Each structure stands twice: as structure tokens, then as C-alpha cells.
Amino acid sequence: MNTVFLNGQFMAASEAKISPMDRGFLFGDGIYEVIPSYHGRFVGFAPHIARLHSGLKELNIQHSMTEADWTDISNQLLALNRPAMGDNLAVYIQVSRGTDSKRYHAFPTGVNPTIFAYTFVIGKEPMADKSQAVTFNVVTGNDLRWQRCHIKSTSLLGNVLHYQQGVEQGAQEILLFDREGNLTEGAAVNVFVVKNGEIATPPLSNKLLPGITRLLLLRILRQHSPLNVVEREISYAEVVAADEIWITSSSKEIAPVLQVNGKPVGDGKVGDIWLKAQQLFSTHKYD
Numbered sequence: 001m002n003t004v005f006l007n008g009q010f011m012a013a014s015e016a017k018i019s020p021m022d023r024g025f026l027f028g029d030g031i032y033e034v035i036p037s038y039h040g041r042f043v044g045f046a047p048h049i050a051r052l053h054s055g056l057k058e059l060n061i062q063h064s065m066t067e068a069d070w071t072d073i074s075n076q077l078l079a080l081n082r083p084a085m086g087d088n089l090a091v092y093i094q095v096s097r098g099t100d101s102k103r104y105h106a107f108p109t110g111v112n113p114t115i116f117a118y119t120f121v122i123g124k125e126p127m128a129d130k131s132q133a134v135t136f137n138v139v140t141g142n143d144l145r146w147q148r149c150h151i152k153s154t155s156l157l158g159n160v161l162h163y164q165q166g167v168e169q170g171a172q173e174i175l176l177f178d179r180e181g182n183l184t185e186g187a188a189v190n191v192f193v194v195k196n197g198e199i200a201t202p203p204l205s206n207k208l209l210p211g212i213t214r215l216l217l218l219r220i221l222r223q224h225s226p227l228n229v230v231e232r233e234i235s236y237a238e239v240v241a242a243d244e245i246w247i248t249s250s251s252k253e254i255a256p257v258l259q260v261n262g263k264p265v266g267d268g269k270v271g272d273i274w275l276k277a278q279q280l281f282s283t284h285k286y287d
């Protein structure tokens with residue numbers, strides 16, 4: 001049985017019911033998180049909760065949840081679901097503004113947020129091993145999403161359409177470029193580009209999600225390696241001329257991209273700098 005958490009209670013997934021008047025359903029008016037865990041240990045739990053709380057604050061969704069409350073719910077979900085679902089589980093958390101009595105755009109008063117959390121199975125813990133790397137082929141496109149991409153909103157239609165655009169071209173992700181022709185991120189990942197030993201990723205702004213894997217990777221590389229890591233704008237020309245490209249997300253960690261628009265990245269193989277980065281990430285991600 002898959003046990004989920006809804007509004008203060010643990011229950012079977014089949015028992016969890018939300019009103020169609022919920023603003024999450026009607027407007028995509030909510031914030032979410034995906035927090036990975038392996039063998040009962042979460043990766044980046046505190047920064048995930050910090051991002052959740054900052055998104056809720058930015059949307060003025062009132063709540064009384066603390067990091068300790070989220071820890072308790074998440075640990076209980078793992079304990080309840082690991083026996084049936086295994087050891088590689090992400091906890092998904094969603095907080096919507098709540099259920100109103102009518103469909104009206106302005107924020108309602110006097111409603112409680114809807115709080116939902118459940119676990120789902122993710123791939124096995126990524127290894128620093130070239131032969132076991134899960135690799136990606138990607139295409140590119142113009143970023144047509146909104147100007148608040150830093151908010152981890154459940155309004156994901158822009159991302160869904162871009163992801164589908166990639167799938168329809170036979171790719172597993174799509175790298176997006178803003179009007180100035182600079183890289184922003186992928187439909188569901190952040191992006192790193194390696195050239196001549198420099199590891200670059202776009203700077204944080206309203207154009208991309210402040211990914212927790214991105215944050216941990218930057219921190220780990222800066223603290224534990226002499227590698228040259230920079231946050232700067234990256235042009236399309238640099239992307240197609242890169243030695244290595246990596247995409248990062250909570251469920252993938254650091255994944256090598258082997259093709260962009262059908263052309264090989266560098267020599268078309270998993271790179272040496274990826275190997276070092278994933279080794280360092282695997283060693284320090286629980287610090």
C-alpha cells in the first residue's frame with residue numbers, strides 16, 4: 001500500500017481526496033518540492049525546505065509548518081513506504097493556497113493551505129562510474145516560459161510543453177535559451193557546460209530555478225576541488241562547442257549529455273571532468 005500525507009493525516013493513496021475547488025487544481029496556485037533519499041537518507045533536505053518556504057513566502061501562502069514538521073512527515077513517509085517501495089525514494093511535497101468556495105482569481109481570505117506529500121521511486125543512487133552513467137540526448141529551443149522561473153510553482157505548463165517539444169524530437173530533455181540567446185536551464189533540470197577545464201553554469205535570476213543539486217554541486221566543487229567553477233552567461237555557440245555538458249536535478253544528480261541536436265558533445269563520450277564531479281558529489285552530498 002502506498003501511504004501518503006494529506007492535511008495532517010497519513011492515509012492510503014486511494015483514500016486521499018482533494019476538492020476540485022482547490023486553487024492548486026484550478027489555478028496551479030501552489031509550490032512543490034522533490035527531495036531524493038537513498039537508504040533512508042535525504043540529500044539536501046534543509047535547502048529543499050528553505051526553497052519551499054521562500055516560494056510560499058513569495059506567493060504569500062500562509063502556513064505554520066517548520067523544518068522540523070517537514071522532517072517528521074518525510075521520515076514517517078519513508079518508514080511507511082520503504083518496505084514496499086524500496087530504498088530509492090523521493091518525497092514530493094506540494095502546498096497549494098487551499099480550497100475556496102468559488103473560482104475567483106484574487107487570494108481568498110480564511111482558507112488553509114492544502115498540504116500533500118507522498119513518496120515515489122527514483123532510479124538507483126548515481127555512481128561515479130562512466131559505464132554506469134545515465135546519459136542524455138537533448139535538443140535546444142527558445143525559452144517561452146514566464147518571467148518567474150525562480151519560483152518552484154506547480155504551474156508547470158510552460159515546462160511541460162518544452163519537455164514534450166524535446167520528446168517529440170526524440171530527446172530526453174531540452175536546453176532553453178532566452179531572448180538574448182543565453183542558456184537558462186532545461187525543462188526540468190539545471191545545466192553545466194565544461195570547456196577547456198572551466199565548469200560554467202548560468203547565474204541565478206528570475207529565468208531559472210535555483211536548483212538544489214546545482215547549489216550542492218557548486219558548493220562541493222568550490223570546497224573540495226581545485227576545479228575552475230563559474231556562474232556566468234553561456235551562449236548557444238558555447239553550448240554547441242562544449243567539451244562536456246551536464247544536467248542536474250534531484251533525481252538525476254549530475255547526468256552527462258552526449259548529444260545536442262543530434263551532434264556529439266565533445267568526443268561524444270562521458271567526460272573525465274564529469275567523473276571527478278560525480279565522485280566529489282557522491283562523497284560529500286550528505287555533508
Ligand code: PDD
Nearest residue numbers: 034187188189190209211212213249250
Ligand atoms: N525538477 N529546473 C527545473 C525547471 C526543474 O523542474 C528542476 C527540478 C531543476 C533542478 O532542481 P533540483 O536540483 O532542486 O531538483 C531545475 C524536479 C525534480 C521535478 O519537477 O520533478
